[in-house]
Amino acid sequence: MKAINSIKLEFPSKSSNESFARAAAAAFAAQLDPTMEELGDLRTAVSEAVTNAIVHAYPDSIGVICMKLRILEGGVFEVSVRDWGRGIDDLEKARPGRGRRS
Ligand SMILES: Nc1ncnc2c1ncn2[C@@H]1O[C@H](COP(=O)(O)OP(=O)(O)O)[C@@H](O)[C@H]1O
Numbered sequence: 752m753k754a755i756n757s758i759k760l761e762f763p764s765k766s767s768n769e770s771f772a773r774a775a776a777a778a779f780a781a782q783l784d785p786t787m788e789e790l791g792d793l794r795t796a797v798s799e800a801v802t803n804a805i806v807h808a809y810p811d812s813i814g815v816i817c818m819k820l821r822i823l824e825g826g827v828f829e830v831s832v833r834d835w836g837r838g839i840d841d842l843e844k845a846r847p848g849r850g851r852r853s
């Protein structure tokens with residue numbers, strides 16, 4: 752689908768950049784006039800994905816993380832977080848709701 756507006760951010764996998772990514776996504780999404788609840792959900796999703804890249808993708812080194820934010824027609828907001836790290840051994844374990852329970 753064609754994006755009405757988009758942004759791409761590339762940053763090193765330092766834990767200090769996690770809050771930056773969260774704030775940047777929320778600031779970009781503000782143009783859609785989201786509710787506080789929607790903004791909270793977005794911040795949580797970005798935080799989880801970026802933290803995964805920092806902690807799991809590059810456990811012993813600093814690597815590149817790329818976050819893409821897109822606004823599509825109909826007010827759809829799309830976020831992708833990409834890394835070039837160690838990869839996911841067990842995809843089933845990584846699926847939402849299928850991880851370890853605590
Ligand atoms: N970006 C990533 N690179 C490598 N492995 C990942 C990545 N994201 C998730 N994983 C794997 O999927 C598992 C589940 O991730 P998640 O549901 O976020 O739980 P948690 O981070 O608490 O372990 C992780 O423990 C890890 O093994």
Ligand SMILES: [Mg+2]
Pocket residue numbers: 799802803
């Ligand atoms: Mg995680």
